[in-house]
Amino acid sequence: MLSKNIESVLNKQIRIEAESSQVYLSMACWAENQGLEGVAQFMYKQSDEERMHMLKLVKYVNERGGHALVTDLKAPKTTFGTMKEMFEELYNHELFVSDSINKLVHVTFEEKDYATHNFLQWYVAEQIEEEAQAKTILDKINLIGDDKGGLYLFDRDIQQITVKSSIGISNTN
Numbered sequence: 001m002l003s004k005n006i007e008s009v010l011n012k013q014i015r016i017e018a019e020s021s022q023v024y025l026s027m028a029c030w031a032e033n034q035g036l037e038g039v040a041q042f043m044y045k046q047s048d049e050e051r052m053h054m055l056k057l058v059k060y061v062n063e064r065g066g067h068a069l070v071t072d073l074k075a076p077k078t079t080f081g082t083m084k085e086m087f088e089e090l091y092n093h094e095l096f097v098s099d100s101i102n103k104l105v106h107v108t109f110e111e112k113d114y115a116t117h118n119f120l121q122w123y124v125a126e127q128i129e130e131e132a133q134a135k136t137i138l139d140k141i142n143l144i145g146d147d148k149g150g151l152y153l154f155d156r157d158i159q160q161i162t163v164k165s166s167i168g169i170s171n172t173n
Helices: 004-033 037-063 083-110 114-144 148-160
Strands: 162-164 169-171
Touching: 004 037, 004 083, 037 114, 037 148, 083 114, 114 148
Parallel strands: none
Antiparallel strands: 162 169
């Protein structure tokens, strides 16, 4: 059984994950309208992944005797000055999500809810990967600078960017 406090903070995280899905979806729409098809496809995929993160929390709360809540969501930003600005915002958003997960883990530790603490370790590891991926992408964008040819290649190749944070190696195919 979940305590009411743990249930409440998990429901807040459900909302954050849902909003994260919306952030990625909004970025996908913007990128698609800018002719950045590769970036758009990457963002659509990330939006789906964030939704799965939300659903995993929903199922956990319900299976542990709580009541997962579906609440209204804050509308994400819909336009971005440049692709670099968009990815900077995304990176900052991932830092925010990581902070939220860490605070949630701390609450479970304080309340000695070791089952939920253990469940959340997957999210801790996932956020390390999310941050590393966003940072890797920003690093690549900074290397490209204003080179249109580099932007074209980046847009084509972004779907293949993966980051293995557990060993600290970034791979591109």
